Amino acid sequence: MTARRRGGPAEAAPRVIVAGAGFAGLAAVTELHRAGARVLLVDRNIYSTFQPLLYQVATGGLNPGDVAYPLRALAARRTARFRPGELAGIDPAARRVTLTDGAVLDYDYLVIGTGVSAAFYGVTGAAEHTFGLYTRRDAVALRDHIMARLDRLDLGAPGKSVSFTVVGGGATGVELAGALAELRALDSAFPEVDPSDVHIRLVEMAPALLAPFHPKLQAYALAELRRRGVEVHLDTKIREITGDRVILGNGDEMPSDVTVWAAGVSAPAEVHGWGLPQGRGGRIEVGPDLRVTGQDRIFATGDIALIEGQPLPQLAQPAIQTGKHAGRQIARLMKGQPAQPFHYFDKGIMATIGRRSAVVELPHGLRIHGTLAWLSWLALHVYYLLGGRNRLSALVNLSYRYLVWGHGGGVIVGDDPPAAIPGGPVQALPGAAASSRQAAR
Numbered sequence: 265m266t267a268r269r270r271g272g273p274a275e276a277a278p279r280v281i282v283a284g285a286g287f288a289g290l291a292a293v294t295e296l297h298r299a300g301a302r303v304l305l306v307d308r309n310i311y312s313t314f315q316p317l318l319y320q321v322a323t324g325g326l327n328p329g330d331v332a333y334p335l336r337a338l339a340a341r342r343t344a345r346f347r348p349g350e351l352a353g354i355d356p357a358a359r360r361v362t363l364t365d366g367a368v369l370d371y372d373y374l375v376i377g378t379g380v381s382a383a384f385y386g387v388t389g390a391a392e393h394t395f396g397l398y399t400r401r402d403a404v405a406l407r408d409h410i411m412a413r414l415d416r417l418d419l420g421a422p423g424k425s426v427s428f429t430v431v432g433g434g435a436t437g438v439e440l441a442g443a444l445a446e447l448r449a450l451d452s453a454f455p456e457v458d459p460s461d462v463h464i465r466l467v468e469m470a471p472a473l474l475a476p477f478h479p480k481l482q483a484y485a486l487a488e489l490r491r492r493g494v495e496v497h498l499d500t501k502i503r504e505i506t507g508d509r510v511i512l513g514n515g516d517e518m519p520s521d522v523t524v525w526a527a528g529v530s531a532p533a534e535v536h537g538w539g540l541p542q543g544r545g546g547r548i549e550v551g552p553d554l555r556v557t558g559q560d561r562i563f564a565t566g567d568i569a570l571i572e573g574q575p576l577p578q579l580a581q582p583a584i585q586t587g588k589h590a591g592r593q594i595a596r597l598m599k600g601q602p603a604q605p606f607h608y609f610d611k612g613i614m615a616t617i618g619r620r621s622a623v624v625e626l627p628h629g630l631r632i633h634g635t636l637a638w639l640s641w642l643a644l645h646v647y648y649l650l651g652g653r654n655r656l657s658a659l660v661n662l663s664y665r666y667l668v669w670g671h672g673g674g675v676i677v678g679d680d681p682p683a684a685i686p687g688g689p690v691q692a693l694p695g696a697a698a699s700s701r702q703a704a705r
């Protein structure tokens with residue numbers, strides 16, 4: 265590992281391991297750096313991923329590098345050290361973690377911010393035949409399959425069509441379905457594709473899209489998607505997914521060449537091996553100060569944490585705020601002060617449907633939709649990207665997509681997926697969602 269930098273924390277300072285470099289983990293690192301702790305950041309990837317813009321990578325609007333930031337550079341800026349690795353086990357009595365590569369690391373405090381992955385709720389075939397959208401690899405695999413399908417259509421075989429199904433009408437599902445509708449309309453990218461040959465379906469079990477939003481904004485999002493040609497099925501349960509179709513609870517079948525699972529999240533299986541108390545969705549149970557129930561030196565933050573008496577949505581703001589809070593409580597404990605309870609500050613929620621269309625709901629009932637909402641969504645997402653270079657490249661790529669609309673390629677080209685047959689149907693990669701998650705390890 266690298267030597268400690270000049271001006272860094274003292275040798276005697278407490279050692280803090282932060283596992284997971286998402287919104288929560290990075291917010292904790294910033295606070296711990298201020299507190300003078302010796303911080304070791306551990307992540308299974310060598311970069312941090314900005315998940316909210318993954319759907320843009322999947323639809324060729326952004327480069328994969330635009331949403332990823334190198335962790336070594338980031339750790340060095342915050343006088344932390346970075347070690348690539350995957351958390352495998354925790355021994356609270358010995359204050360030690362083990363990684364899957366066999367390394368054993370000692371800590372005085374541990375912050376867990378390892379996020380969540382797809383929950384398939386026992387739907388037959390969902391893990392094997394759907395694409396996920398949680399990692400950069402997921403987004404690239406999905407992009408390559410989407411583009412290959414559209415390219416095969418461009419070969420002009422008569423009577424051919426392609427069907428994309430997005431399962432789940434939360435923000436991710438709505439954003440992806442909206443972006444797919446835009447892709448279909450980009451005739452400069454796929455000049456020979458007849459948009460009527462491209463079917464985009466969004467399937468949601470609940471009676472409305474975007475559950476946490478006001479009914480007026482839900483209705484707006486539904487109307488906008490339908491206006492853009494997305495077939496939205498509400499109140500619709502899925503029973504089974506195969507390589508080429510989606511089978512509904514009532515037995516109806518819908519053809520689907522590419523099916524994306526955006527229907528829910530839970531703790532990944534490996535969390536069960538960490539020996540910590542888990543609640544709904546397998547999330548780690550934490551007390552009001554974010555310490556894991558029954559532990560005095562282990563904090564859980566972000567999506568993976570289930571806070572006693574304070575159910576928070578699995579979004580960026582709760583992750584940032586819980587990460588910050590955990591860092592600050594460790595700083596207090598280092599000074600011999602007691603830890604304080606966490607209070608969430610609601611800054612509002614937003615989701616985009618597509619070009620010039622988004623919904624924003626702020627505290628105290630303030631709601632906006634349409635172009636202004638879309639511009640705020642765009643500005644905020646670009647602002648929250650890590651690193652000046654990423655902000656600039658994302659701004660250029662998104663501006664090109666949305667301002668030069670229809671007059672240029674508009675699509676960042678991908679590669680043929682390994683199973684593509686030139687001129688013929690693209691075979692779904694078996695276990696697309698599951699395999700990409702495994703590859704991330």
Ligand SMILES: Cc1cc2nc3c(=O)[nH]c(=O)nc-3n(C[C@H](O)[C@H](O)[C@H](O)COP(=O)(O)OP(=O)(O)OC[C@H]3O[C@@H](n4cnc5c(N)ncnc54)[C@H](O)[C@@H]3O)c2cc1C
Nearest residue numbers: 284286287288308315316350351379566567578579580583
């Ligand atoms: C497609 C998509 C779109 C979204 N859009 C929005 C949006 O518009 N607005 C919004 O507020 N929220 C959005 N969210 C939710 C938001 O991204 C999450 O709530 C947030 O990323 C959670 O932060 P986190 O730090 O808890 O976890 P993550 O950001 O998931 O970070 C977890 C980190 O832990 C690492 N990791 C995982 N397991 C291990 C392990 N065992 N060992 C070591 N490292 C590990 C991962 O590599 C990752 O870097 C979206 C999520 C997705 C998937």
